[in-house]
Amino acid sequence: DADVTQTPRNRITKTGKRIMLECSQTKGHDRMYWYRQDPGLGLRLIYYSFDVKDINKGEISDGYSVSRQAQAKFSLSLESAIPNQTALYFCATSDFRQGPSADTQYFGPGTRLTVL
Amino acid sequence: SQKIEQNSEALNIQEGKTATLTCNYTNYSPAYLQWYRQDPGRGPVFLLLIRENEKEKRKERLKVTFDTTLKQSLFHITASQPADSATYLCALPSSGGSYIPTFGRGTSLIVHP
Numbered sequence: 001d002a003d004v005t006q007t008p009r010n011r012i013t014k015t016g017k018r019i020m021l022e023c024s025q026t027k028g029h030d031r032m033y034w035y036r037q038d039p040g041l042g043l044r045l046i047y048y049s050f051d052v053k054d055i056n057k058g059e060i061s062d063g064y065s066v067s068r069q070a071q072a073k074f075s076l077s078l079e080s081a082i083p084n085q086t087a088l089y090f091c092a093t094s095d096f097r098q099g100p101s102a103d104t105q106y107f108g109p110g111t112r113l114t115v116l
Numbered sequence: 117s118q119k120i121e122q123n124s125e126a127l128n129i130q131e132g133k134t135a136t137l138t139c140n141y142t143n144y145s146p147a148y149l150q151w152y153r154q155d156p157g158r159g160p161v162f163l164l165l166i167r168e169n170e171k172e173k174r175k176e177r178l179k180v181t182f183d184t185t186l187k188q189s190l191f192h193i194t195a196s197q198p199a200d201s202a203t204y205l206c207a208l209p210s211s212g213g214s215y216i217p218t219f220g221r222g223t224s225l226i227v228h229p
Contacts, residue, residue, distance in 0.1 A: 100147060100148070104165060106162070110159055
């Protein structure tokens with residue numbers, strides 16, 4: 001079984017709809033992240049969480065919200081989807097408890113979201 | 117914030133040659149630097165981490181160097197194979213103690229048989 005899973009893997013929705021992307025991990029890591037990736041723009045950080053009670057905005061948080069329901073679960077919501085939120089979304093985890101230089105990122109398989 | 121520069125043009129090389137990819141950064145010198153591989157439509161996969169006090173790190177056919185004076189890391193793949201074709205990303209942690217990573221946009225490597 002994959003260590004970091006994302007659901008759904010693909011989603012097509014319409015402008016104005018509320019969308020939730022879910023991420024689960026079995027690695028026991030403390031940190032979780034949400035990124036979006038657009039062609040030519042690379043990975044951009046949306047939100048990150050150090051633990052269940054510590055959630056922080058990333059570079060491009062406008063239009064998104066998150067929830068860390070448990071150490072293993074981190075959800076990303078688009079309250080009212082718009083076409084320019086069409087992108088590939090990745091969840092990632094890392095284990096900062098081993099020290100910063102062990103804090104490598106483990107990515108999920110991604111969710112391809114299309115907003116019409 | 118850190119600015120990371122990776123060559124946006126694809127690197128095309130012949131099988132068996134050494135591929136060299138560059139990652140340049142501005143501002144502060146990070147405590148370490150990481151390299152990831154990303155295949156189309158898939159999540160990045162961690163390859164190597166090099167710390168600021170290390171000049172060079174090797175793993176099988178991979179070699180990474182880190183020059184904090186030049187603010188540059190080089191990523192080498194020796195005896196390259198078509199299966200090495202992918203996009204390679206470098207990532208640096210933020211300053212201030214949180215170590216949140218910032219990723220470069222990546223360089224596409226294409227190895228021709």
